[in-house]
Amino acid sequence: MRHIIAVLLENEAGALSRVAGLFSARGYNIESLTVAPTDDPTLSRMTLVTNGNEEIVEQIKKQLNKLIDTVKVFDLTEGPHIEREMMMIKVRAAGENREELKRLTDIFRAKIIDVTDTSYVVELTGASKKLDAFIDAVPAGLIVEVVRSGPTGIARGDKGLTL
Amino acid sequence: MDMNGVDLSGAEIVVQALIDEGVEYVFGYPGGAVLHMYDALFKQDQVKHILVRHEQAAAHAADGYARATGRCGVCLVTSGPGATNAVTGIATAYMDSIPMVCISGQVPTPVIGSDAFQEVDTVGITRPCVKHNFLVKDVRDLATTLRKAFYIAMTGRPGPVVVDIPKDVTDPNIKIPYHYPREIQMRSYQPIERGHLGQIKRAVELMLQAKRPVLYTGGGVVLGEAAAQLTELARLTGFPLTSTLMGLGAYPMTDPQFIGMLGMHGTYEANMAMHETDVLIAIGARFDDRVTGKIEHFCPHAKIVHVDVDPSSISKNVRVDVPIVGQVASVLTDMLGLWKEQAPTTTGRPVADWWAKIEEWRRVDCLHYDRHSDKIKPQFAVETLYQVTKGDLYLTSDVGQHQMFAAQFYPFDKPRRWINSGGLGTMGFGLPAAMGVQLAFPQAQVACISGEASILMCIQEMATCQQYKLPIKVVLLNNGYMGMVRQWQEFFYESRYSNSYVDALPDFVKLAESFGHVGMRVERPADLAAAMQEAFAMKDRFVFLDVVVDPTENVYPMIAAGKGQHEMHLPPSLSDRELA
Ligand SMILES: Cc1ncc(C[n+]2csc(CCOP(=O)(O)OP(=O)(O)O)c2C)c(N)n1
Ligand SMILES: [Mg+2]
Numbered sequence: 001m002r003h004i005i006a007v008l009l010e011n012e013a014g015a016l017s018r019v020a021g022l023f024s025a026r027g028y029n030i031e032s033l034t035v036a037p038t039d040d041p042t043l044s045r046m047t048l049v050t051n052g053n054e055e056i057v058e059q060i061k062k063q064l065n066k067l068i069d070t071v072k073v074f075d076l077t078e079g080p081h082i083e084r085e086m087m088m089i090k091v092r093a094a095g096e097n098r099e100e101l102k103r104l105t106d107i108f109r110a111k112i113i114d115v116t117d118t119s120y121v122v123e124l125t126g127a128s129k130k131l132d133a134f135i136d137a138v139p140a141g142l143i144v145e146v147v148r149s150g151p152t153g154i155a156r157g158d159k160g161l162t163l
Numbered sequence: 164m165d166m167n168g169v170d171l172s173g174a175e176i177v178v179q180a181l182i183d184e185g186v187e188y189v190f191g192y193p194g195g196a197v198l199h200m201y202d203a204l205f206k207q208d209q210v211k212h213i214l215v216r217h218e219q220a221a222a223h224a225a226d227g228y229a230r231a232t233g234r235c236g237v238c239l240v241t242s243g244p245g246a247t248n249a250v251t252g253i254a255t256a257y258m259d260s261i262p263m264v265c266i267s268g269q270v271p272t273p274v275i276g277s278d279a280f281q282e283v284d285t286v287g288i289t290r291p292c293v294k295h296n297f298l299v300k301d302v303r304d305l306a307t308t309l310r311k312a313f314y315i316a317m318t319g320r321p322g323p324v325v326v327d328i329p330k331d332v333t334d335p336n337i338k339i340p341y342h343y344p345r346e347i348q349m350r351s352y353q354p355i356e357r358g359h360l361g362q363i364k365r366a367v368e369l370m371l372q373a374k375r376p377v378l379y380t381g382g383g384v385v386l387g388e389a390a391a392q393l394t395e396l397a398r399l400t401g402f403p404l405t406s407t408l409m410g411l412g413a414y415p416m417t418d419p420q421f422i423g424m425l426g427m428h429g430t431y432e433a434n435m436a437m438h439e440t441d442v443l444i445a446i447g448a449r450f451d452d453r454v455t456g457k458i459e460h461f462c463p464h465a466k467i468v469h470v471d472v473d474p475s476s477i478s479k480n481v482r483v484d485v486p487i488v489g490q491v492a493s494v495l496t497d498m499l500g501l502w503k504e505q506a507p508t509t510t511g512r513p514v515a516d517w518w519a520k521i522e523e524w525r526r527v528d529c530l531h532y533d534r535h536s537d538k539i540k541p542q543f544a545v546e547t548l549y550q551v552t553k554g555d556l557y558l559t560s561d562v563g564q565h566q567m568f569a570a571q572f573y574p575f576d577k578p579r580r581w582i583n584s585g586g587l588g589t590m591g592f593g594l595p596a597a598m599g600v601q602l603a604f605p606q607a608q609v610a611c612i613s614g615e616a617s618i619l620m621c622i623q624e625m626a627t628c629q630q631y632k633l634p635i636k637v638v639l640l641n642n643g644y645m646g647m648v649r650q651w652q653e654f655f656y657e658s659r660y661s662n663s664y665v666d667a668l669p670d671f672v673k674l675a676e677s678f679g680h681v682g683m684r685v686e687r688p689a690d691l692a693a694a695m696q697e698a699f700a701m702k703d704r705f706v707f708l709d710v711v712v713d714p715t716e717n718v719y720p721m722i723a724a725g726k727g728q729h730e731m732h733l734p735p736s737l738s739d740r741e742l743a
């Protein structure tokens with residue numbers, strides 16, 4: 001199953017490489033990983049997406065916890081949560097495709113954030129599946145470039161993943 | 164003297180921190196990046212520096228010291244090759260959870276990343292084989308970082324910590340007020356002490372109902388100083404007890420309740436008991452593949468209790484029914500309390516039928532060997548060593564058949580007496596580890612059992628032993644082969660002995676003598692005891708005992724990799740007998 005795991009880490013040099021090293025050394029699958037400092041500049045928050053059976057995911061969480069720099073580990077997938085990923089996609093938008101792509105952007109509630117005579121850059125935020133759907137919907141051959149941030153997430157409700 | 168508030172340079176801070184940590188010995192080797200620290204060491208006499216002859220040995224010696232004493236080992240190496248040489252020793256300590264602080268020099272901060280002379284990314288290279296590591300870029304962080312390093316190394320599941328210190332951070336001309344924190348609080352690291360009482364209760368309930376219980380204990384009992392609690396638990400419950408290679412001595416091996424080591428070269432009775440047990444109580448053991456054999460065949464009938472300080476050890480290889488995370492000593496104390504409440508009258512061997520079965524397996528005599536051979540059998544050599552030293556010995560080991568024979572034939576009755584590289588299996592560990600042990604206990608008998616291949620991996624340390632007059636006894640079981648490799652080739656490669664013959668061996672007697680030591684060679688069984696007695700009588704000399712043993716002997720029992728626990732090869736001398 002796909003799991004979205006949030007990790008609060010000491011914002012130390014090398015903390016990221018400890019996590020990346022852990023996944024490669026132990027052969028865990030890692031789909032995406034995003035990291036940035038939080039409102040507390042001494043802490044970074046990482047979101048990683050991984051795939052594996054329950055036993056493997058359990059081990060992943062234990063191993064993450066074992067890292068000395070790890071303050072907290074939280075598996076968002078265990079409860080109701082919101083997942084968001086941001087994508088910028090550059091598409092060929094000339095002639096009749098221009099209208100078609102504009103329509104598609106509206107349907108997906110995406111935004112066109114850059115325009116030339118022959119191209120658009122479309123920005124879209126949502127769950128990863130929605131981003132996949134947009135890519136699938138773009139007519140064949142029109143995609144120039146895709147940039148995705150990798151998912152981040154937050155639990156629903158009033159409780160926060162803090163210290 | 165309290166140095167708090169005194170202005171010190173980075174180099175002086177390092178040395179003062181070691182003094183404040185109560186460090187007796189630093190095992191090290193100098194070089195450019197650590198010269199300021201060496202100068203600071205020179206100017207004091209509280210911390211003694213032991214000059215090894217290779218940085219791998221610095222780490223192994225610190226490791227041996229830590230294993231024998233339970234205190235933190237410390238080593239000091241220079242940047243680049245100094246650090247890379249130490250990596251094998253650090254990884255060895257990591258695999259066996261040994262507390263160690265390794266201080267490495269680094270090129271000055273302004274040139275880090277420029278491929279400077281003797282620059283290597285020490286923090287990067289060591290990351291996967293340390294509990295934690297630090298690069299200290301500011302002298303103001305030095306004292307706190309060192310305190311953290313010792314704290315992390317010694318608490319929770321212990322392990323090595325590397326502190327990488329660029330040369331400019333130790334600059335003798337930049338002085339700051341010294342403050343060494345007594346207590347350290349880390350929001351990201353809070354080791355667990357006590358186990359969950361509800362879980363311990365569940366464990367005791369299972370144990371009370373057990374018909375075929377086994378206590379399976381490991382290195383965690385030694386590391387967690389829980390030998391006394393374990394012994395009491397075994398006595399109270401009357402349960403049979405088996406141990407991993409790393410746990411030997413935590414429970415007296417001469418006691419009848421001890422059914423031998425388990426695993427690949429474990430006893431028939433221990434492995435059969437594991438196969439048949441209905442309640443397995445794993446204590447400070449980590450279900451290593453050398454113990455479990457093929458996981459699908461592991462303890463097929465058992466409910467499993469697992470006590471471990473490291474949550475990630477639990478259900479890593481084998482799913483367990485009652486996990487208990489906590490310090491072994493604390494958990495066992497709670498367990499004993501609950502057991503006494505529930506079963507106040509239990510004494511002796513309550514599970515009589517089970518013991519009858521185990522005694523039957525015992526009668527197979529799985530460690531049988533030919534005692535009438537005209538060659539020295541390695542097993543006989545270890546038994547003789549036991550008799551000559553009367554069981555009162557710190558024995559370090561290298562890796563191979565000799566290691567397994569020692570584990571099988573030298574019954575240790577106390578923890579911290581059997582010192583070997585179990586997890587990483589590092590040839591070359593034995594001699595430098597013995598140096599650490601001998602320095603920790605100058606009056607004790609310390610021996611290193613080795614093979615002619617292993618000993619050559621750190622042979623240069625005979626010079627260190629000479630310099631510090633360490634009266635270690637090397638007992639070399641010289642079979643002229645990388646015996647353990649040869650054994651696998653005999654069993655699994657139709658005796659194609661590819662590169663396992665150690666050709667062109669030195670004359671070990673002359674070699675020892677050239678380092679200023681005593682060398683002795685023994686070839687006949689009849690001469691062995693006298694030679695060992697003579698060697699151990701030389702209380703102030705390092706003696707190298709070259710024992711020529713039967714080159715064809717194999718280690719039995721043996722579970723081939725990928726086989727189940729109950730599928731053991733027994734000694735061929737037994738094959739004509741009916742097995743239970
Ligand atoms: C550094 C290292 N290299 C290789 C090995 C693989 N290995 C395990 S046992 C062994 C042979 C050891 O031979 P020896 O020291 O003579 O001991 P014996 O088995 O003959 O008692 C080898 C090469 C190892 N464990 N460590
Ligand atoms: Mg050999």
